[in-house]
Amino acid sequence: MTRYAMAIRTANCVRCMGCVVACRAENDVPEGSSRNWIGQTELRGRFPHVGVDFVPGQCMQCEEPHCARVCPVGATSKDEDGVVRIDRDVCIGCRYCVLACPYDARFANHELGVADKCDFCTDRVRAGREPACVQTCPSRTRVFGDLDDPDSEISTLVASERTHRKKLEAGTEPKIFYIDS
Template identity: 45%
Template sequence: MDTNRRGFLGAIGRVTIGAAASIAGVTEASASEIATGGPESAVKTKDGHTVHWGMVVDLRKCIGCQACTVACIMENDVPEDSFRTHVSVYEVLKDRQDPAMVMLPRLCNHCDDPPCVPVCPVEATFKAENGEVLVDASRCVGCAYCVQACPYDARFINHETQTADKCTFCYHRTQEGLLPACVETCVGGARNFGDLNDPDSEVSRMLRDNEVSVLRPEMHTNPNVYYIGLDEALDGRVAGEAAYHPPLTSNTHHEESL
């Protein structure tokens, strides 16, 4: 965790800041600048290249403690019974083996080809230059088209604001040169965050040195959240939020962990 933090902070030479992030994403005043990659929004490194954020989740280190979930709720003022990130816990049964508990941290995958963007009738959801998928809360009308389009079940309608809400990779923190709250708080160092455009970053090294998987690869969304050690029993499986229990299958069981 410390190595990841030092590497992250050391890579950022200049951080330029737009308007402050709102609960759902950003304000209308800053949305156009962020979406077009204006100089007031993009995070760049010391050598001047534009950062492209990504996350590598090492499931070998995740213990399902939900510290990331709690940190996200506190940092982003997430309303009760909603989650921007959550660790789903599964019991996997394999032939002639004892049941195994498998953790699956889930969040917005900040796809390079996000299906949530084209379905938005008011262009409230957009792709920022540093790779984040954000929501302009001042434009969002709460139609939930993007919620339905997301193949990762990573969006919800905030019942307090009546707008779409989701993980922003803690946009307001990365703009200040800080790690996302879930990464900062992960006690096992399972969540790793950094610049995918930098071949020397920790996340780039992890992608080179490990076999990685993504959720729902058949959707061709080109996600920027990768997993090390994803059990094949969960390949393509994305469960709902903590309050939702998907149908049980013969070899995989979902357990509510909050």
């Protein structure tokens, strides 16, 4: 089996926005929306001992996706490779899934009248390439791979590094692993 996932080395991220623009270019994301983002923590500490972190985010490709659960027409589903995908030919654009995502990773694509979100660049991965955000990243913040392949870089990282996942209490079992440093 294949279970695609991503690890994110937050410490590397410098918020250059390469991933955000690459995603927009690859996936024709309409203006005003974005499939991925780089969050920024509030400034810590007092001048001059201050700190800030940059936290990339996108669809967490949950094992138990709420978005799929609430879809009234079955347009969203988790595929055999562990990626949650939207069938654009089926989606009716009710946006229930957009509201059901604890990560706010979905948006309404007003140009197509459907829900939209990261799908780990399905076509690229099927063509043997990395997702656009992963390949373009200057700081090698992102590692993409198959959790079910014990030899993959991501499996090694998840096994060896201290990682955390976001909003686990939502119960969706996200598959983006943030590497603590």
